[in-house]
Amino acid sequence: MAVASLQDILQHLRQHTNTDRIELSTFRDNVRLVVPKEYLYLVLQFLKERYGFDMLIDITAVDYLNYPDARHRFGVVYCLLNTVSGQRLIVKTYLDEPDLALPSAFSLWKAADWLEREVYDMFGIVFEGHPDLRRILMAEWFTDYPLRKDYPLRGRGERHDFPVITRAES
Amino acid sequence: MPLELVETWDEQIDTKQYLWTLNFGPQHPATHTTLRLILTLDGEKVVKAVPDIGYLHSGFEKLGEDLNYNQYVTIVDRMNYISPVANEIAWHHVVEKLLGIEITPRCKFIRTILAELARISDHCLNIGTAALDLGAFTPFLYAFYQRELIYDIIQEASGQRFHPSYTRVGGLMFDVRDEWIRKVREFVRSFPKAHSDIHRLLTRNRIFVERTKGIGILPRELAINLGCTGPVARASGVVRDLRKDEPYLAYGELRDSFQVVCGQGGDCYARYLVRMEEMLESLKIIRAAIENLPSGPVNVDVESKAVLPAKPATWRTIEGLIQHFELIMTNRGFETPQEEIYGAIESPNGELGYYIVADGTDRPYRCRTRPPSFVHFAVFPYLAVGHQVSDMVAILGSLNIIAAELDR
Numbered sequence: 001m002a003v004a005s006l007q008d009i010l011q012h013l014r015q016h017t018n019t020d021r022i023e024l025s026t027f028r029d030n031v032r033l034v035v036p037k038e039y040l041y042l043v044l045q046f047l048k049e050r051y052g053f054d055m056l057i058d059i060t061a062v063d064y065l066n067y068p069d070a071r072h073r074f075g076v077v078y079c080l081l082n083t084v085s086g087q088r089l090i091v092k093t094y095l096d097e098p099d100l101a102l103p104s105a106f107s108l109w110k111a112a113d114w115l116e117r118e119v120y121d122m123f124g125i126v127f128e129g130h131p132d133l134r135r136i137l138m139a140e141w142f143t144d145y146p147l148r149k150d151y152p153l154r155g156r157g158e159r160h161d162f163p164v165i166t167r168a169e170s
Numbered sequence: 171m172p173l174e175l176v177e178t179w180d181e182q183i184d185t186k187q188y189l190w191t192l193n194f195g196p197q198h199p200a201t202h203t204t205l206r207l208i209l210t211l212d213g214e215k216v217v218k219a220v221p222d223i224g225y226l227h228s229g230f231e232k233l234g235e236d237l238n239y240n241q242y243v244t245i246v247d248r249m250n251y252i253s254p255v256a257n258e259i260a261w262h263h264v265v266e267k268l269l270g271i272e273i274t275p276r277c278k279f280i281r282t283i284l285a286e287l288a289r290i291s292d293h294c295l296n297i298g299t300a301a302l303d304l305g306a307f308t309p310f311l312y313a314f315y316q317r318e319l320i321y322d323i324i325q326e327a328s329g330q331r332f333h334p335s336y337t338r339v340g341g342l343m344f345d346v347r348d349e350w351i352r353k354v355r356e357f358v359r360s361f362p363k364a365h366s367d368i369h370r371l372l373t374r375n376r377i378f379v380e381r382t383k384g385i386g387i388l389p390r391e392l393a394i395n396l397g398c399t400g401p402v403a404r405a406s407g408v409v410r411d412l413r414k415d416e417p418y419l420a421y422g423e424l425r426d427s428f429q430v431v432c433g434q435g436g437d438c439y440a441r442y443l444v445r446m447e448e449m450l451e452s453l454k455i456i457r458a459a460i461e462n463l464p465s466g467p468v469n470v471d472v473e474s475k476a477v478l479p480a481k482p483a484t485w486r487t488i489e490g491l492i493q494h495f496e497l498i499m500t501n502r503g504f505e506t507p508q509e510e511i512y513g514a515i516e517s518p519n520g521e522l523g524y525y526i527v528a529d530g531t532d533r534p535y536r537c538r539t540r541p542p543s544f545v546h547f548a549v550f551p552y553l554a555v556g557h558q559v560s561d562m563v564a565i566l567g568s569l570n571i572i573a574a575e576l577d578r
Contacts, residue, residue, distance in 0.1 A: 058523060111395065137227040137577055153235075
């Protein structure tokens with residue numbers, strides 16, 4: 001399978017979603033599509049089914065709180081890969097408080113399961129339609145979102161409140 | 171024993187009146203590191219497996235936002251501590267991609283050799299411990315002796331055995347000596363014998379084969395859908411290796427010296443075989459690279475404002491002193507573009523990627539790791555169902571989960 005031309009993908013996507021708000025940019029060898037979040041699921045589905053991006057490499061998020069010239073609070077990044085042609089594509093969408101919800105990509109790629117749980121755990125971004133959206137790395141009773149920029153590097157003293165089991169109780 | 175009656179949720183298994191819950195880990199000798207599985211059992215058969223992770227979460231990504239591009243290499247080392255050099259190479263590969271630095275040919279070759287040694291050491295540990303969990307003790311000792319030799323080589327290069335922190339932006343901490351080259355050649359000569367010893371002990375060993383063949387089958391479509399990479403995906407027939415598909419370092423030049431190893435079964439035995447063969451391919455790469463090791467500087471030109479100048483230049487020339495000062499002072503350092511980049515290399519476990527957001531300063535604004543262990547452990551519930559409790563150990567061993575990388 002030949003590598004699909006980027007302009008073709010962009011044209012097709014704009015037709016498919018009926019909007020011009022999808023933008024394409026490149027940096028070094030990375031190709032990025034910036035998509036409004038309403039169209040995110042539509043775009044991901046289209047890329048998977050029409051252009052064969054069958055592997056979801058990574059989902060991650062960035063908190064742009066102190067970033068110079070940032071217009072949005074959060075960015076969520078999907079790294080896609082076409083395992084046949086080897087083409088890579090990064091799909092990015094922006095989110096602002098208070099509406100931190102995105103459609104889950106679990107129905108397209110099962111790999112999204114844990115990756116979305118980690119983004120939820122670290123940034124508090126909710127993925128609607130995810131089968132089991134629980135915290136994955138932090139403890140269940142943890143209330144903050146540690147990778148947000150307004151969370152201090154040394155924590156908020158949660159470790160002092162850890163339940164301690166004494167030798168007599170164990 | 172913590173046994174508890176669980177309600178059945180499926181009509182079909184209604185006739186089986188009770189299912190048991192078994193807590194596997196977090197401190198179980200076969201998990202090797204700290205991870206936990208909650209298994210729902212029907213007799214000895216696993217009906218459902220729910221992994222519970224996070225015991226080793228140490229906030230590495232948060233720490234990365236507070237350290238500069240050179241300092242973070244010490245943290246990256248401690249993610250996959252089975253092959254730390256591979257992590258360092260991945261990290262600085264992506265940083266150099268971000269800064270647009272093209273490293274010198276000598277550095278490329280040295281890094282390639284180190285990356286392949288890391289792959290051999292990782293596969294040795296994986297095969298050794300997987301066999302150990304299935305009751306074969308001797309291959310474990312053979313494999314660990316080879317790992318010891320690799321540690322010696324890494325120590326010769328960097329001065330540190332386990333967490334060398336050897337790479338720097340635009341080069342290496344320092345160049346290797348002739349003694350290092352001699353040791354690598356010696357290893358290339360001696361390794362095939364140890365490899366064939368392990369081969370003869372395991373590959374046709376009836377116990378080992380029966381415990382791994384047909385266990386934990388991962389079909390090709392599922393492997394792609396779940397995002398598997400590396401030996402796990404290649405054992406399921408996904409022909410993909412970043413060393414061939416997106417050549418980095420010296421792999422482009424050494425393209426003809428190695429082949430991509432793929433399997434078809436997708437079971438634990440196929441994953442074992444793929445790892446065994448990959449070690450020999452790695453050895454071919456090392457052999458080709460060490461005999462063609464270019465001369466010349468190991469760091470990029472000082473003009474690039476990324477590497478520290480050599481010590482004599484710092485002490486005796488004003489330009490060297492200024493350059494040194496510029497990089498060391500806390501309010502100076504690198505100039506980075508305000509950009510974001512994703513880059514990846516083929517680590518022993520699979521695709522190890524970093525997503526770096528740079529904000530112009532010498533510290534990453536965000537440095538996401540794409541850990542292969544994390545993605546591969548998500549596969550575990552799909553592989554575990556239908557097998558017995560004792561097979562969990564075989565499946566865990568074949569996926570090569572490193573908890574420090576899993577939880578970061």
